Structure formats: structure tokens, C-alpha cells
Amino acid sequence: MRVSDDLSFLWRRVSAVQEPLFRFRELQRYEPDLWEPLVRNGLLNETPIPESYLDEKNRWMLVRQVNGRLFGVEDSDEPNGFEVLSEDDVRQYCFSPSSFADSLRQCNAVAGKGLQESERFIRLGDKRISSKDTLRVYLAIGSGFLDSLELRLRALARERSRSARVVVFPVYPDLDSATEELLEASNLFVTDFDTASFEINWPMSLGIEKSRPQHALICEGKTWRFIFDGEEATVADSKGIRFLAKLLSKPSEEFSAFALANPKAASESFEVSDMEVTDTASLRRYKERILDIEEELEEAIAFDREDEIERLEEEKDSILKHLSSVSGAGGRSRLKGEREKARLSVLRAFQRMFASLPIGRVHIESRLKTGYTCTYTPESGEVWKVDFPKSS
Structure with missing residues (x-):
């Protein structure tokens, strides 16, 4: 495998399409020091694999994504006509210009x-x-x-x-x-x-000398280096400072309080948008489907249809698991309660963070909007340098 020392291939691809995709195996042909910083800084983001697509050798690749794990098969010269692919074979990243x-x-x-x-x-x-x-x-x-x-x-x-x-x-x-x-x-x-x-x-x-930025929030392990108008201070790590870092990194962009307070739940379990459509009518339809499944199960058991029994039981378990995550006591939608809980959690985290912020507090509070959605709107010409923990 040839390893290259520049990213010219990436910029040529960027020239051709609005949001270019890159296969992980393709990135591996280049020095990790070149493309790994793009992944760490969120410029190359892993993206779901489509059901099928044409690979670089003009052969159809069939890919599936189940419970966050990727697998697939590809046309080949194997006797059975297919070659099993690993997760790395089908992993891909999208570049954001x-x-x-x-x-x-x-x-x-x-x-x-x-x-x-x-x-x-x-x-x-x-x-x-x-x-x-x-x-x-x-x-x-x-x-x-x-x-x-x-x-x-x-x-x-x-x-x-x-x-x-x-x-x-x-x-x-x-x-x-x-x-x-x-x-x-x-x-x-x-x-x-x-x-x-x-x-x-x-x-x-x-005559431009490299110097520290006028505004910056830089993670240094268990503390953050906070620079405001050139003045520097050290701030302890906390939920509030991490929330602020996300807002500063994408100025004027709205973040839901739920996504800030529950990053894993928002990305892996269910999105806020999913919760919003899970209203009383939706919950009723889920329960009606469970009744239908139970009737179909009785028939499948009576005729000993093992494949159908397994499929119906998996569907029922999936619905029940989803309902338990988005409904409260009595099967009522808990959207309002979850959103309010997240709003209060984020608000209190910001309040605790501001109480310990030695510089820039008045300015940041005046530009920060909190609620069910949170936004930081900078002044004209205000630019922030934000460095997250490597694990973020």
C-alpha cells in the first residue's frame, strides 16, 4: 500500500462535489497525521452507508447497517460470487467544506x-x-x-x-x-x-506574528484555558464549560437543550425530532400494532412458523423498548417532561459555570441564549478558537 505525504486527493474531490465522501480504506493510503486531525476536529465525519452503491471497481456492493454495526458483501471471483466485507471495508466519511x-x-x-x-x-x-x-x-x-x-x-x-x-x-x-x-x-x-x-x-x-488568539477556549485535560480579549484564565472542567465550547465552536447555530444534556441519547437512542412525533396518537398506534402482533403470534405458533415467530417477537420487543424510552407513567408521552428536564439541567450547568468564570462573564451572558434551544451569537468580527478534548 502506497502511503502519500499530502492531501491533494482530498482537495480534488472537494472541488467536484458539495459534500464529498471518502472510504476509510482510501484514507489509510495517506499518513495518519494528515487526515486524523480532520476527523478529530469534525471536518471528516463518519456517515451511514447507503443500502447499495457502486464501488471504484464498478462492481455492486451491498451493505447493511444494523444496531450501529456495519457489514456487507461484494461481487468477487469467489466460488459463491461474494466476498464478506469488514467494518473498515465499508466505513466512509463525509467532508464538510x-x-x-x-x-x-x-x-x-x-x-x-x-x-x-x-x-x-x-x-x-x-x-x-x-x-x-x-x-x-x-x-x-x-x-x-x-x-x-x-x-x-x-x-x-x-x-x-x-x-x-x-x-x-x-x-x-x-x-x-x-x-x-x-x-x-x-x-x-x-x-x-x-x-x-x-x-x-x-x-x-x-509582518503577521503568530500569537495567541484574542478569544479562545482550549481543553487541557481537567482544566480549560480561557482567553477573552487577550486576557487569560484557567477554568475547571464542567458540563457548563463543555456546553459553552460547543456553542462557541458553531456561532449562531441552534443546539437543542436535550441534545446538549443527553448527547448519547440524542445520537444513539432517539432524536428530539423522534420524540416530537411520538404524541398521544402515535403512542396509540404503537399499542394497536402490539395487539396485532399478538394475534399474528398466536396464529404463527399454532402453525409452528418459527421464522415468523422470531420476526414478530423481535418487532414487539423493539416497539416496547422504544415506548419505554419515550413514554412516562400510564403510557403518556413524556416529551414535555424530558425537554423541560433538559432545559433546567443545561441552565443550571451554565449558571454554575458563570459563577466560576473569572473573565468575560458579562459579555458571554449577553450573547448567550438558553431555553429549549441554546445559541451563542457573537458580535461582528468576534472569532473564537475552540479546542475540544481528543475524545470529544
Whole structure:
């Protein structure tokens, strides 16, 4: 197996589709130090396998996902026509360009949002480099990443701009001399970034020194390093500080209090949206189905249909397990009670966290919205660097 030392394959794939998929076996062909940080930072997320899809050898692969475990078979030259696949064979990851752009912004104090394009470069935003000067920053992923690169850079260089500009590449580009001369004359620079820390390697002529961010929340084991307006403090680990880290990492995005307070239940057992549709009518339909199953079981037992008996008993157990998780006493829907319990749990966790927060409390409280949904809305130009525990 050939192991490569750059991620150019990833950026070519990103150029072609909105949310590109990568097989785990494909990622293994590259140095772990390159792609594992993308997984840790949530830019490559494991995603469910479809029922079937066409693999790279143009052979149909049939895949199933049962209770979170993956398995499948693939056409092959085996005598029975199929080859059993392992979980690693069918595991796949989805890359999120928007999350990637947000990570670059957070790690480099670049104020901006979205994936707006200019000359087919993504406009990351602006970085203040002095009291008067602002640097305009672009990201070189998007449609046609490797096609007509010099032409696109020249078009961007010809745009009128009083600010210096930087185009950030995942892999430093090999440009012809004519393009390099035009970029230099236009105060337009190209650079790359560190794939582990996501820190941009700013051109030396811009005089940007690597320094600690103005706003940051960084996990350091049992404590968090909290930086606000350049002032630094140490905060003890707690539910509240972990909730805050999630909100700061995705500014202006709504998180349900239930998902914050019950991350495992929200992702593995049932979603809040599932609870919302499990109202009284839904509970009644589940109970009616159980009665039907019991009648069908009596008939299946009478005729000794073992396969049907096993199927019906599994369906009944599954329904009963679901009902026990989403209903309260007397079979009533417990949605309201669960949501209220989560709201109060998250609110109290934030209150305890604020009581021990030595800096930035007033500002964060003013920008934080709590309730059944929670959101942190930053001020214009406010950028946070957030580092989670490795296990998060």
C-alpha cells in the first residue's frame, strides 16, 4: 500500500462535489497525521452507508447497517460470487467544506462566514493586521480547484483592492513565473496552512506574528484555558464549560437543550425530532400494532412458523423498548417532561459555570441564549478558537 505525504486527493474531490465522501480504506493510503486531525476536529465525519452503491471497481456492493454495526458483501471471483466485507471495508466519511472554512477562520482570527465565491475562490473574510490595515483572505477550494489556476489568480489580481490579499491553498501551488510577477505587483499572496493546527503560514512580508488568539477556549485535560480579549484564565472542567465550547465552536447555530444534556441519547437512542412525533396518537398506534402482533403470534405458533415467530417477537420487543424510552407513567408521552428536564439541567450547568468564570462573564451572558434551544451569537468580527478534548 502506497502511503502519500499530502492531501491533494482530498482537495480534488472537494472541488467536484458539495459534500464529498471518502472510504476509510482510501484514507489509510495517506499518513495518519494528515487526515486524523480532520476527523478529530469534525471536518471528516463518519456517515451511514447507503443500502447499495457502486464501488471504484464498478462492481455492486451491498451493505447493511444494523444496531450501529456495519457489514456487507461484494461481487468477487469467489466460488459463491461474494466476498464478506469488514467494518473498515465499508466505513466512509463525509467532508464538510463549510466546517473546514469555519475552522480556518477560528484558528486564524479571520472574521467572515459562509462560502461566498470570488473568481471561484472562497471568500474566508478579513483579518486585521494593524490598527488601520485589513488583510482580505481567500480559500482555494471549490469547483475547478486544479483547472486554469493561473487564469483564476490573474483575474483575482486584476480586481481593484486597497487591501493586501492572501489566497490560502491546502497544498502550495506550482505557479508559472508570469503569474508570480503579476501577483507580487498586485499585492496578492499565496500560501498554505498546517493541516494539524489549521494555522495559516502568513507571508513574512506582511509582518503577521503568530500569537495567541484574542478569544479562545482550549481543553487541557481537567482544566480549560480561557482567553477573552487577550486576557487569560484557567477554568475547571464542567458540563457548563463543555456546553459553552460547543456553542462557541458553531456561532449562531441552534443546539437543542436535550441534545446538549443527553448527547448519547440524542445520537444513539432517539432524536428530539423522534420524540416530537411520538404524541398521544402515535403512542396509540404503537399499542394497536402490539395487539396485532399478538394475534399474528398466536396464529404463527399454532402453525409452528418459527421464522415468523422470531420476526414478530423481535418487532414487539423493539416497539416496547422504544415506548419505554419515550413514554412516562400510564403510557403518556413524556416529551414535555424530558425537554423541560433538559432545559433546567443545561441552565443550571451554565449558571454554575458563570459563577466560576473569572473573565468575560458579562459579555458571554449577553450573547448567550438558553431555553429549549441554546445559541451563542457573537458580535461582528468576534472569532473564537475552540479546542475540544481528543475524545470529544
